Amino acid sequence: MSTIVRDYSIPANDFTIAGEASSSVRKLLSQLGVSPDVVKRTSIAMYEAEINAVIHGNGGKAHVEIDESKIYICISDEGPGIADLDLAMQEGYSTAPDSIREMGFGAGMGLSNIKKNSDILYIETEINKGTKVNITVFFSK
Amino acid sequence: MKIPEIAQLIKAEICTKNHDPDTEILSACSADLMSDVMAFSKSNALLLTGLVNPQVIRTAEMMDIKAVVFVRGKKPLESMIAMAEEKGIALLATDYPLFVASGKLYQNGIRGRGE
Numbered sequence: 486m487s488t489i490v491r492d493y494s495i496p497a498n499d500f501t502i503a504g505e506a507s508s509s510v511r512k513l514l515s516q517l518g519v520s521p522d523v524v525k526r527t528s529i530a531m532y533e534a535e536i537n538a539v540i541h542g543n544g545g546k547a548h549v550e551i552d553e554s555k556i557y558i559c560i561s562d563e564g565p566g567i568a569d570l571d572l573a574m575q576e577g578y579s580t581a582p583d584s585i586r587e588m589g590f591g592a593g594m595g596l597s598n599i600k601k602n603s604d605i606l607y608i609e610t611e612i613n614k615g616t617k618v619n620i621t622v623f624f625s626k
Numbered sequence: 627m628k629i630p631e632i633a634q635l636i637k638a639e640i641c642t643k644n645h646d647p648d649t650e651i652l653s654a655c656s657a658d659l660m661s662d663v664m665a666f667s668k669s670n671a672l673l674l675t676g677l678v679n680p681q682v683i684r685t686a687e688m689m690d691i692k693a694v695v696f697v698r699g700k701k702p703l704e705s706m707i708a709m710a711e712e713k714g715i716a717l718l719a720t721d722y723p724l725f726v727a728s729g730k731l732y733q734n735g736i737r738g739r740g741e
């Protein structure tokens with residue numbers, strides 16, 4: 486299998502279509518016959534990162550590469566960046582306003598959910614430049 | 627427990643048309659925060675929630691959740707019903723509050739996480 490590449494844009498502040506990119510990738514993985522467990526882990530990790538780009542990063546982009554052994558996802562935005570990444574990774578830490586919590590997000594569980602469900606997680610972030618969340622999930626371990 | 631039995635038990639209206647009546651629901655998660663739902667790992671699950679927005683359907687999709695129950699008399703929007711039907715997710719609506727709806731299901735054998 487040659488590498489499959491997909492790119493998606495993630496519009497800012499649009500809660501209706503937030504998750505479209507993750508939904509497309511989920512369908513693609515299922516069609517490729519990837520095991521349901523891997524599809525689920527990938528979906529959770531990507532969806533949380535996509536939602537973060539929407540609610541914290543003013544929207545952004547998703548770049549996806551799939552080969553025979555793994556899926557690599559990069560969710561990038563040009564938002565405010567994360568000042569203290571170790572703090573942000575802690576369960577329950579959130580700077581989301583109440584308006585976001587009323588939408589069901591902002592529990593401060595997103596980054597830890599991403600970490601739990603990915604095999605490799607690498608976050609690059611710079612204040613006022615943006616954030617890149619690099620996620621890799623292997624198809625078999 | 628199958629979806630029509632669940633509907634009967636919690637006096638819920640089934641809002642979607644195309645769910646599979648033979649889907650066997652074994653476990654459930656009650657939450658208004660979607661990231662809490664995403665920390666829930668069981669399969670063949672049902673979600674009970676008081677939150678009504680498209681991200682509930684999205685979350686159910688990502689989690690392989692087969693059915694969502696909206697509690698306290700809340701009704702899913704038309705756009706959410708269409709989205710759920712496209713993904714084969716059943717949507718139910720009950721007047722019971724979250725605790726009571728959850729309790730009735732628990733009493734009838736549906737289980738949660740960590741037991």
Ligand SMILES: Nc1ncnc2c1ncn2[C@@H]1O[C@H](COP(=O)(O)OP(=O)(O)O)[C@@H](O)[C@H]1O
Nearest residue numbers: 537541542573579580581591592593594595596
């Ligand atoms: N893409 C991002 N850009 C800027 N800040 C972010 C981004 N992703 C996460 N953060 C920061 O990290 C915190 C924790 O993120 P997360 O664990 O997903 O929780 P939540 O999204 O529920 O707040 C956020 O509240 C926010 O301050």
Ligand SMILES: [Mg+2]
Nearest residue numbers: 533537595596
């Ligand atoms: Mg988040």
